[in-house]
Amino acid sequence: MKPIQNRQVVVENLPSGKLLCDNFKVKIGSVPKLSPGQVLIRTIAFAITAGARAGLQGSASYAGAAETDIVMRGTGIGEVLQSTDAYFPVGSKVLGPTGWQEYAALNTELLTLIPESCDPLKYIGPLGINGLAAYFGLLKAGRPIIGETVLVSSAAGSVGHFVGQMAKIIGCKVVGVTGGDSKGERLINELGFDAAVNYKSANFRKDLKLATPNGVDVYFDNTGGNILGSALFRLNVGGRIACCGVVSQYDTSSPDPGPRGIPGLLVNKRITMQGFLVFDYANEYQTARDEINKWVDSGKLFCWTDEVIGLDSAPEAFVDLLAGGNMGSRIVRLDRA
Numbered sequence: 001m002k003p004i005q006n007r008q009v010v011v012e013n014l015p016s017g018k019l020l021c022d023n024f025k026v027k028i029g030s031v032p033k034l035s036p037g038q039v040l041i042r043t044i045a046f047a048i049t050a051g052a053r054a055g056l057q058g059s060a061s062y063a064g065a066a067e068t069d070i071v072m073r074g075t076g077i078g079e080v081l082q083s084t085d086a087y088f089p090v091g092s093k094v095l096g097p098t099g100w101q102e103y104a105a106l107n108t109e110l111l112t113l114i115p116e117s118c119d120p121l122k123y124i125g126p127l128g129i130n131g132l133a134a135y136f137g138l139l140k141a142g143r144p145i146i147g148e149t150v151l152v153s154s155a156a157g158s159v160g161h162f163v164g165q166m167a168k169i170i171g172c173k174v175v176g177v178t179g180g181d182s183k184g185e186r187l188i189n190e191l192g193f194d195a196a197v198n199y200k201s202a203n204f205r206k207d208l209k210l211a212t213p214n215g216v217d218v219y220f221d222n223t224g225g226n227i228l229g230s231a232l233f234r235l236n237v238g239g240r241i242a243c244c245g246v247v248s249q250y251d252t253s254s255p256d257p258g259p260r261g262i263p264g265l266l267v268n269k270r271i272t273m274q275g276f277l278v279f280d281y282a283n284e285y286q287t288a289r290d291e292i293n294k295w296v297d298s299g300k301l302f303c304w305t306d307e308v309i310g311l312d313s314a315p316e317a318f319v320d321l322l323a324g325g326n327m328g329s330r331i332v333r334l335d336r337a
């Protein structure tokens with residue numbers, strides 16, 4: 001039977017400081033009608049990422065100006081219910097910008113067809129934006145060499161836990177920066193990190209120095225702020241910084257000023273600091289997915305999935321993620337009777 005309602009989480013008002021659940025509301029909309037070149041998708045699950053918080057600020061986000069009374073943006077997987085394109089048959093699974101809603105009508109050029117042989121959830125995990133950001137940021141911007149030391153901030157997060165494992169696969173020493181000792185222990189014991197440092201510790205800079213006795217060659221930056229500042233002083237001559245995100249600045253109206261050492265340390269140490277967007281490498285996605293999938297299937301790369309159930313749980317799950325409550329990729333599965 002054709003659905004008659006479409007439950008959606010919409011942005012009710014923009015946050016003025018920290019994000020709150022009250023910035024969202026659940027709305028009952030209609031199931032969209034198709035236009036030529038579109039498919040109707042029933043959302044199965046969608047990812048919640050820290051970078052989406054930047055989209056609610058607008059000025060510093062590639063997503064453009066922040067808006068209210070729109071479905072919260074997000075990437076999800078879903079099942080095709082109706083199609084105007086034979087390449088996306090009814091019943092097939094796809095990845096696309098579903099947003100936080102039960103049903104979406106999307107242009108086919110925005111979709112990725114998921115092979116029948118593949119678990120669709122991989123496409124919002126290691127084969128999705130998180131895994132691809134880790135892969136391209138590390139290999140293209142970080143350019144690690146066997147034996148080098150790679151430092152990763154937000155190392156237990158959706159991107160960071162992949163970065164560290166990929167660096168280990170290459171043959172590097174890996175040190176993770178986290179917001180808690182228990183997270184660091186799991187990185188070492190479960191994912192093979194060589195060391196982990198708690199940035200909330202009063203001895204953070206001393207601990208970082210002890211964990212990186214030979215300095216740092218590649219720093220994968222997910223946070224910016226004070227952690228970036230500390231990493232700069234540990235970087236070796238010719239070091240590389242891959243700038244993926246600035247979590248320290250997303251959920252506040254008054255972010256800390258930029259770290260000391262820029263541009264002085266960059267000049268003196270000949271450090272390369274490169275920002276990137278995963279979309280820059282869209283024409284290389286399939287090659288990357290093939291390699292990442294081999295790592296997953298061979299047991300070299302693990303995905304921590306932090307799963308919550310139900311559309312209504314999405315706002316709270318987002319707020320909690322920004323407070324550091326997640327381990328790995330946080331996804332929301334939609335529940336249905």
